Amino acid sequence: MQKKQVRTRYAPSPTGNMHIGNLRTALYGYLIAKSSGGKFILRIEDTDQSRFCEGAVDLIYDTLDKVGIVCDEGPKNPGKFGPYVQSERLDIYRNHAKKLLDSGDAYYCFCTEERLQSLKNDDEFAGYDRRCRNLSPSLIKKKLHDRVPYVIRQRVPLEGYTSFVDSVYGSVTICNKEIEDQILVKADGYPTYNFANVVDDHLMGITHVVRGCEYLTSTPKYNLLYESFNWEKPLYVHLPLILGKNKDGSTEKLSKRHGAVSFKDLTDLGYLPGAIINYVAFLGWCPVENREIFSLEDLVTVFSVERIGKSPAVFDYDKLNWFNSEYIKLMSDDVFYNLSEPFVKKALKSSDYNFRKISSLLKGRISNFSEIKEKIDFLNECCDYSKELFINKKSKSGLESSQIVLKKSMDILEKIENFSHESVFDNLKKLASDLGVKINTVMWPIRVALSGLSATPGGCTDLLEILGKDESLRRIKKAIGMF
Numbered sequence: 001m002q003k004k005q006v007r008t009r010y011a012p013s014p015t016g017n018m019h020i021g022n023l024r025t026a027l028y029g030y031l032i033a034k035s036s037g038g039k040f041i042l043r044i045e046d047t048d049q050s051r052f053c054e055g056a057v058d059l060i061y062d063t064l065d066k067v068g069i070v071c072d073e074g075p076k077n078p079g080k081f082g083p084y085v086q087s088e089r090l091d092i093y094r095n096h097a098k099k100l101l102d103s104g105d106a107y108y109c110f111c112t113e114e115r116l117q118s119l120k121n122d123d124e125f126a127g128y129d130r131r132c133r134n135l136s137p138s139l140i141k142k143k144l145h146d147r148v149p150y151v152i153r154q155r156v157p158l159e160g161y162t163s164f165v166d167s168v169y170g171s172v173t174i175c176n177k178e179i180e181d182q183i184l185v186k187a188d189g190y191p192t193y194n195f196a197n198v199v200d201d202h203l204m205g206i207t208h209v210v211r212g213c214e215y216l217t218s219t220p221k222y223n224l225l226y227e228s229f230n231w232e233k234p235l236y237v238h239l240p241l242i243l244g245k246n247k248d249g250s251t252e253k254l255s256k257r258h259g260a261v262s263f264k265d266l267t268d269l270g271y272l273p274g275a276i277i278n279y280v281a282f283l284g285w286c287p288v289e290n291r292e293i294f295s296l297e298d299l300v301t302v303f304s305v306e307r308i309g310k311s312p313a314v315f316d317y318d319k320l321n322w323f324n325s326e327y328i329k330l331m332s333d334d335v336f337y338n339l340s341e342p343f344v345k346k347a348l349k350s351s352d353y354n355f356r357k358i359s360s361l362l363k364g365r366i367s368n369f370s371e372i373k374e375k376i377d378f379l380n381e382c383c384d385y386s387k388e389l390f391i392n393k394k395s396k397s398g399l400e401s402s403q404i405v406l407k408k409s410m411d412i413l414e415k416i417e418n419f420s421h422e423s424v425f426d427n428l429k430k431l432a433s434d435l436g437v438k439i440n441t442v443m444w445p446i447r448v449a450l451s452g453l454s455a456t457p458g459g460c461t462d463l464l465e466i467l468g469k470d471e472s473l474r475r476i477k478k479a480i481g482m483f
Contacts, residue, residue, distance in 0.1 A: 006038030008208045010064075010071075011045045011197060014056035017262035018063045020254065020315060021212060021242050024280050028239060029210040030069045031281075031303040041204060042074030044085045045197065047190045063263045066273040068296045081204040086196050093191040096199050096229070097152050097184055105228035106184055107133055109153045110143050127180040128153070152185040154195075154225065162220035167237045167305050169213065174220040182221055194218070198225045206234055213238040237305055240284045241312040254315050261315075270343060270369020275324040283313040293326060321367035329364060336363045340372060347373040349380045357466055361458035378451045379466065382475050385482050389448045395440035402445035403483045404435070409446055410476050419469040425461045449479035 008029040012022055033040040042064070046052055057075075064071065073079035083089055100106035109132040119129060133155065135143075143150070156179045163173040184195035191199070201209060216238045226233045243251040244258030260266050266276055274295065281299055282292070285308050294302070328336065337359045344355050344362075358379075362372060390402040397405075412427050413419075432442040443460035450456075450463045450472060464472050 004207060006033050006036040006207050007041060007205050008033040008038065008210055009041040009043050009201065009204065009206050011043040011200070012060055013045050013048060013051065013193075014053055014060065015048075015051045016053050016056055017059055017264045019262050020266075020280060020283075023063065023067070023263050023277070024242065024283055025210055025212065025239065026064065026069060027067075027277060027280055027299075028237070028285070028303075028308070029208075031299055032208055032210060032237065032305060033072075034300045035303050038207075039072040040069070041079075041081075041206070042071040042084065043200060043204070044075060045193060047086045047193065047196055049087075049188075049190065059264065066267070067263075067277040068273075086191070086200065089196075089200070090189065090191075092203070093185065093196055093199060094189070097191070097195070100154070100184070100225075100228055101152065103228065105155050105225075106152050107155055107181075108135070108140055108144070108150045109181075109183075110135075110148050110150045112149075130181055133181065149187045151183045151187050153181045154184055154221065156181050156221065156224060162223055164219055164223055164233070164236060166216065166219070167208075167235060168240070168308050169216060169238055169310055172216060172219065174217060176220075176224075179221050179224070194222065195225070198222050201234060202226070202229070202231045208237055209234045210237045210239065213240055237308070239308065240310055242283055243312045243314045245314055245316065251312070251314055258315065259317060266320075270339075270371070271320065271324050272327045272339075275320070275327040278327075279320050279323045283315065284308055292323070325367040328366065331363070333360065333363065340369055343369045343372040344376065347376055347380075353379065353466060357462075358457075361462055365457050375457050378453055378456070382452075382471075382478055385448070385452055385479055387482065389452070389454055390445050392444050392454075395444040396438065397441050397444040399483070401437070401441060402448075403480070405431075405442050405445045406449055406476055406480050406483075408435070409442065410473060410480070413464070413469065413473060413476070416469070419465070421461050421465045424464050428461070445479075446476065449476045 010026040010029050012018070012026075018026075030040045032038075042060075044057060044060070061076070071077065073081065073084065075082075075084045078084060097106060101108070109128075111128075111131060115131075116128070119127070132153070157176045160176050161173050162176055162179070163171060165171050182194050183192050185191050200206075219236055219238075223233055242254045244254035244261075245251055246258075254261055260269055263273075263276065267273065277296060278292075278294055278299075281294065281303075285303070287294070287302050287307065289302070331339075337356055340359045340362060341355055344358055345351070358376060362375060366372060366375065387399060391398055408431060409428065412431055413424070416423055416427055428442050428446070429439055432439045435442070447456060447460040447463060448454070450460070450467060456463060458466070467475070
């Protein structure tokens with residue numbers, strides 16, 4: 001018997017930017033398919049028209065493209081199972097809903113919004129009370145004739161249990177009487193997610209359903225639909241929660257209060273797509289080998305469902321910064337410059353600086369590109385000084401020696417015509433020799449005078465070259481006036 005080809009799907013709703021949790025679902029679905037030589041399908045679930053966001057579909061494609069996830073089938077490259085947009089499949093859902101009505105596995109519900117809301121307000125009851133479950137055929141016929149608004153609900157068995165085995169969480173069993181008679185088709189004629197995804201997964205030949213563990217207890221009602229249609233059930237892979245860390249050290253479900261939580265937010269901050277997808281892979285999964293840096297191609301070769309854990313994963317921005325910094329280190333200087341240049345230009349008020357020189361000093365000193373502004377903001381204006389900054393034991397620099405160095409260096413720098421890195425360094429090296437001190441004892445106070453900081457990208461002579469002669473002398477003069 002020929003083994004069935006693995007087919008997974010990513011089925012996002014076009015409601016905005018792609019959340020990290022959604023990106024992980026797409027990634028794991030892709031890896032499960034590709035590690036088995038299978039197919040990865042993109043399906044757009046837009047049946048909730050009230051939440052539709054203009055441009056969101058393009059964001060989905062843009063995100064997948066940037067991280068390198070290629071869909072074998074989807075709206076832009078349809079196969080034989082299309083359409084791949086749910087709003088284009090309404091007749092398919094209506095026909096399948098009718099089959100359920102005819103078999104008695106679904107029924108018309110004519111309850112008004114007001115009545116349903118009153119049930120929600122009843123503290124002693126949660127969910128629909130099945131009032132329309134056993135309406136007489138004559139009454140149903142009359143209400144339909146009178147065009148009374150209705151939804152179509154699933155008729156869930158009131159006795160027994162429904163069980164399934166999840167690839168991550170193992171056996172799950174739910175008592176049928178605890179399962180609500182869910183809505184399959186809404187009053188506007190659109191199917192609910194709960195109905196459409198089952199129909200689509202079957203008709204598109206999906207073998208593995210990958211989704212968040214928040215759907216774990218909903219899966220029995222999906223399986224009841226499969227049984228009503230006499231369809232083969234897929235394998236389920238429910239993924240652990242992704243938590244965010246609060247300031248007090250506690251954790252809760254990842255949300256905007258924890259910072260950037262969408263792919264676009266992270267890339268806007270200067271995180272690299274490769275680093276993001278590498279880190280996201282570790283949010284619930286770990287490899288056999290003791291290794292952390294993986295390309296997408298590497299992940300395909302090592303990924304397995306068996307290595308997905310049940311425990312919630314905590315989204316750690318410090319760890320993401322580490323991943324990103326490692327990817328930055330692996331870049332060529334030209335690639336780094338091209339990526340950093342927009343952030344450098346945005347951070348600086350003047351366009352007269354040597355952006356390539358500044359960029360060269362930043363590589364290896366940032367974990368993401370949004371840190372550039374903080375690193376070079378001192379270039380924008382002459383800063384205020386703290387006397388304590390001029391005291392540095394390592395360079396044997398004190399207040400008295402700093403004052404002497406600044407005054408003598410100003411005289412020397414004023415006379416330099418070719419204000420280049422080499423000529424400035426040679427002259428300051430001679431000053432150190434004349435003063436009988438090490439070069440660091442000269443460089444330290446000048447660097448503090450130029451930046452007002454104890455740590456800068458680049459050393460003293462780098463800053464002198466970037467700021468130029470006039471601005472450097474102005475800042476040194478200001479520092480001298482402080483003593």
